[in-house]
Amino acid sequence: MVRTHSQLALLLVVALQVTAQTLTVTNSGVIGTGCQPGTAQASVKNGVVSIEASNFIASAGPGVSYSSGRKNCQATLTVSVPSGYQFGFAETKLPAQVKTDSGVQVSARSEYYFQGELTKDQDTSTVPAGSSGTVTLVNSYGPSAWSSCGGSSIVNINTSLRASNANNRGGSGSIRLKGNLNTEVVWRKC
Secondary structure, X not given: OOOOHHHHHHHHHHHHHOOOOOOEEEEEEEEEOOEOOOOEEEEEEOOEEEEEEOOOEEEEOOOOOHHHHEEEEEEEEEEEXXXXXXXXXXXXXXXXXXXXXXXXXXXXXXXXXXXXXXXXXEEEEEEOOOOEEEEEEEEEOOOOOOOOOOEEEEEEEEEEEEEEOOOOOOOOEEEEEOOOEEEXXXXXXX
């Protein structure tokens, strides 16, 4: 039987979740151009890292500064990893409110990496120009980046929202996080 890439990724995630452990956060911080101090927080529950940011929005249009079209929010978590296990992430789900004129593009990029490691996982979801409404963007990972085996690790989860009217200078568009940004934890034995 031939399986698609999506089916194989789903099988990998299911196999990894069989050995699920508890991720314990000992310290956390969230900051970025899209989540100013005091406007965002991170939490972990049932194998999901959730980031709540009250005003995470990127917008583009006439009279809107270039920097308004590129916003990010990064969570840095110090975690305790159970002996004999490593963790990574399967995907990040971003519920968003979008509104774009023809020729205006909005997107969400998510990446994660472990401090001191060279490998990182990333993915980008793009909303078609001329879209309007509530969407859930899903950025999927290999995963190919894994925590150290047991002990303490520092992981960074960075999400960027982007809006660009480069193809329609008279057009406007925006993307706003609407709800929690959720990143699913997966485990494997060392």
